[in-house]
Amino acid sequence: MKVDLSRVMFALAVLALVAMVVLPVGWLVVTSLSGPHGPTLDNFVTLFTDATMIRPFLITLGSSAAVALLCVAVAVPMGWCVARTDMPLRSLVRILVMASLVTPPFLGAIAWELLAAPNTGFLNQFARVALHLDRSVHLFNVYSVAGLTFVNFLYTFPYAFVFVANALERIPADLEDASAILGAHPAQTAWRVTLPLILPSILAGALIAFLQSMTVFGSAAVLTLPAGFHTMTTRIWSLFQFPPKPALAAAASMPMLLLTLALLRAQQLVLGRKGYALVAGKGARRTIARLGAWRWGALAFCGFVLLNAIVLPYGALLDAAFVKIAPALPTFANLTLAHVHFVFFQLDATPVALWNTMILALGAATIATALAFVVGYLVARRTVPGWNVLSFLASAPIAIPSIVLGVGLFLAYTRPPLLLFGTLWIMLIAFVTIEFPAAYQQLVAVASSIHPELEEAGRLLGATPLRVLWDITAPLMRSGIVAAWCFVFIGAIREISAAILLFTAPTRTIAVVIYDLNESGDTGSIAVLGLLLMIVTFAVLALANRVPVITTAAEEYRA
């Protein structure tokens, strides 16, 4: 009997997704409806009547909408400059955008405390000297809703950038050439041809930016307490203080869950059935706009954004790592190696946490990418019935704030049959689940953009479906696969909100250690650990982009 491989793969993928998504979300729903005396709606009544719940919700919505708008406003021109113009230093800009993608928001937030704390922040100190202002005056205050919004924007816009830049690169020149030949002005071409083609990516970028900043915990945990307000995630986290109120926390996550589902649905409605197979068997070439003198203006724009996202924050962290009490300008008198010495030789947590972080990030990236490749392919080719269920399950984790997912996983895996709390496994499941949609979106997009004609050719020549997948589809998706892997890896490095609920002493990650150090204000040690984490992460990413196995497979294909 011939077993249909795609059906087996389908069954396995559904099983994995059910375990990852349905189990914790199921527990969440059940918990949100439970009270001390059986089923109840009390939690939802509290949610909608208690001002300490409503205010955080409104702040979160406003701030996230602002982040989404800022991200689009910055990522579209930046993406265009990098992908389609002759602006100088394009690859450096791209690398620095990636650096800001890799930067965990909690680290960025701590760096921005050094820069824009109202009294001691570097920028405020400089402004006072430069403008002869009184000590009581401050220009910037990171401890505010605006401060949090700005920091979230800096470490979220790369998502929108990646979507836009990739889309711009995939648009073949034919369409734009046709427009030009028909007499359209370049601006007209941009408006009537290019923009509609990248609109799905812009929308996707805005959506991901909104969702990311709605569910972000790290930066909010750093900035909101001194500022005296809560976001949804910090409020939910505070519900786990003694005596814990998991039921209310579960209920509080429901509006976010429903909002996300509604937004994803709206995105589908807006885009309708517009599908673009942009990569086909024929070659594609893209046009490059010549900016003339404007290219310096474009560079200044990109430079300004990256100054805020990378140069200043990392400068401040580097300073904090080596001066006695940050923030202070380094002088011979206040330079010290004490923080470095503390982190490497005294802080017990460093080696364990670094090891755990790397194991988890590598494991999560590999597992999530493999699973996303299978699911993405099945969904893109729509060869199995029920593909839309698969697609829904694969996108669903994006709707769950990871702190809530942490709660769900905690509820699901601290009871039989799977007692996973206290092991790295529960963290691995959490990381894979949280980051899975990123890998899935990437790979389903890439798989959809590859026209089936190449696979059909392979099949006509007698190759088995598996062989076609391995020899034709996978190499064509190579860059997408590497990108997905890197996305998950980066996401896992940035992850703190589920980890903070699920870790135990032996399963700490660097993010958790930094969170603990931040709690007691040890900025110097945080700076050292943060920089260490970033160095290791970049080393891994540099390696991943030149993995011999993948490169050889692609070269074989070309040969």
Add this chain to the structure above:
Amino acid sequence: MFRSLLRFIGCTAGAAIVLAALAPARVSPASFTVPDVAKAKAEGLVVFYTSVDVSVAERLARDFQAKYGIKVQVERTGSERVFQRIGQEMGSNLHVVDVVNTSDAANFLVWKNSGWLASVRFEEIERYWPPQFRDRDGTFATWRATLSPIAYNASLVKPAEAPKTWADLLQPQWKGKLVKAHPAYSGSEMTADYELMKAFGWTYLQKLGDQKVMQVQSSTEPPKVLSRGEQPVMAGGNEYVIFQLQSQGSPLVLVYPPEGTPFETSPAAIFKDAPHPNAARLFYQYLFSRETQQLLVEFGGLRSVRAGLKEPANRIPITRIRLFHDDPQGVLKTSDEMKTKYAQYFGT
């Protein structure tokens, strides 16, 4: 009238406790706990959950390891999170922690009532610890203590203009200038806020909440915020990190208000199901040894309730400070209300 009576009682109780601390207690001749060093070494590890400042914790860990060759795995976080995590772990039947220390003495009442703590009898503790600072059943004892005074950065505030009393902090000139730890994270802040609430009523905290206070989590952070000059005045934070920073040359000044200064005890205990029971006992003995207690005082800037220790000459002895005394039972009963009211008053 009632308030001043309370204050009087608080003050006399403080003096009585301190006096008791000076006189060695009588010890009943019975079998004391003697750790098995060989077995402890075979276990090779002890897991220590603590809320003490990380530099102090890691220093002790190094000392212990140098002395016995047994590694101490330090897990430093705020008291309330230590409490939350232990609840989470024990609830999942997960035994990770050997020895615990938090600054919320109420935690130990909960753990003891849950039957999670081991009962031990160390000669050192029974001989030198006043009875009110150790559990009758030997499940916990006050390992360290500290105060929550007012403090300011002398490079930002002139001594003549500095706040002298708790009421001074409510003056308009300090609006937006204060930093304070958060009782939902810090056990010592929970205790201190409870004591201030007892002395001045909820309205004091409510008015303080209107002062646009910069909130941080641990009670170890406000001294650091003060030291780097982000805020000039500390309205809630501990004394021991101020001492540490002073010894590093930071221009911080302590103020013990005449109304009284919150006093917080910070007990330690061994878990009954500790994964390294012998190493745990040896480490516990080390924590309560005279040398370690003296180290806590000198290096850590902490106060000790052990009888017969020397305090550095530049510190005001605890006997000369009017104290608000801690009341774990009261904190335990009030903690949820405190968190709720606090969130209303301070926004978080």
